[in-house]
Amino acid sequence: MYRIISSKLIVPSKCIQGLNFPVVVPSVSFYEIRKSGYEDRTQKKVSTRQSIRDGLKELKKEIKNWTEEVKEGCTFDPIMGMPLPGEVDKQWCFNENAKFDDWVVTSDSDHDEGYSTSSLSISPTGKGLFSGNLSTQLVRDGKVKRAGYCNMRSIRPQKSFKRDSFHDWSGYTHLVLRLRGDGRSYMITLGAAGYFDVNWNDQFHFALYTRGGPHWQISKIPFSKFYMTSKGRIQDAQEPIPLNRITGFGITACDKNNGPFRLEIDYIGLEMDPSHKEISAYEQYKVPYFYAGY
Known part of the structure; x- marks a missing residue:
């Protein structure tokens, strides 16, 4: 596990090959690592120039997507967006x-x-x-x-x-x-x-x-x-x-x-079936409020 102490990140020594002591790096270099899943073995390294080119193309695409999101948000009708009973x-x-x-x-x-x-x-x-x-x-x-x-x-x-x-x-x-x-x-x-x-x-x-x-x-x-x-x-x-x-x-x-x-x-x-009133088919437990949850 990672620990943050005095706005610095302590990395376990086993994470760094050849070092037998903890290494301190700035906390700004911290990024979230998911504990589940597998590494992507198909990912290939590309040159800096190619990365810049791909990034500019991706930026143009994302700006277009953002524009579509804004248009959709302005024209969305909440009444028409509600599901009709019995309709799939x-x-x-x-x-x-x-x-x-x-x-x-x-x-x-x-x-x-x-x-x-x-x-x-x-x-x-x-x-x-x-x-x-x-x-x-x-x-x-x-x-x-x-x-x-x-x-x-x-x-x-x-x-x-x-x-x-x-x-x-x-x-x-x-x-x-x-x-x-x-x-x-x-x-x-x-x-x-x-x-x-x-x-x-x-x-x-x-x-x-x-x-x-x-x-x-x-x-x-x-x-x-x-x-x-x-x-x-x-x-x-x-x-x-x-x-x-x-x-x-x-x-x-x-x-x-x-x-x-x-x-x-x-x-x-x-x-959406209006006659279906069941929320959960299984027994519900009450837990203390200080537990993390939704």
């Missing part, structure tokens, strides 16, 4: 014009932790196709204890100038998916970043059951049924999803059944 607002549609760059597809083999493979592509019917092969075979490195997962996840929304943003789903009560599965069970994941670092790994899950066969199905899942986990562990103190701070949506194949899987997706949408 499609958040993501999968067709030939879909932007697959907005999705990240990973599996355990991408991090040398297994042999599963997965991909997101266009199906023969022109819809999104999340498919691959699931394998629970372990890598013989003496470290990996469990294997067998494939995941597709949306990237976090951003405002202009690379500012992190959120999906605001506070006006909706249900998640709606139109899909065609293979009979497997999948896991739906909703990310919701909190204000404090202890909330960075909070996620909300619910099972997605599919039918095999040629027919499409519509899965309508109340947000109140999602349960909270942190670093993969189900928490005793459950709480409702902060729907105004959704950072991402994901689907994971991890049912421990070796073999190919196939999930065809038409759209992922949201619906």
Whole structure:
């Protein structure tokens, strides 16, 4: 862990190769490091000149995005923006014009932790196709204890100038998916970043059951049924999803059944049901007010 003492940052000696004593650096050089995730091995070093060129192009693009945000804010009608009961607002549609760059597809083999493979592509019917092969075979490195997962996840929304943003789903009560599965069970994941670092790994899950066969199905899942986990562990103190701070949506194949899987997706949408009054399907605990939270 880092410690800030007298406006200076103390860096552990093990962080600096060849040094056996703490190194003091100015606190202005501190930057936030996420404790979860993997390093980007595909990132390449570029020259200073090329970095300046890329930066100027990016600045022009971000100014254009900022202009669009200002125009949208001035013309937004809060009445027309309210969801209509029983109407599905499609958040993501999968067709030939879909932007697959907005999705990240990973599996355990991408991090040398297994042999599963997965991909997101266009199906023969022109819809999104999340498919691959699931394998629970372990890598013989003496470290990996469990294997067998494939995941597709949306990237976090951003405002202009690379500012992190959120999906605001506070006006909706249900998640709606139109899909065609293979009979497997999948896991739906909703990310919701909190204000404090202890909330960075909070996620909300619910099972997605599919039918095999040629027919499409519509899965309508109340947000109140999602349960909270942190670093993969189900928490005793459950709480409702902060729907105004959704950072991402994901689907994971991890049912421990070796073999190919196939999930065809038409759209992922949201619906508001006025008759649904449940906030959370799980027991709520009262904690002291000095606890960090929302």
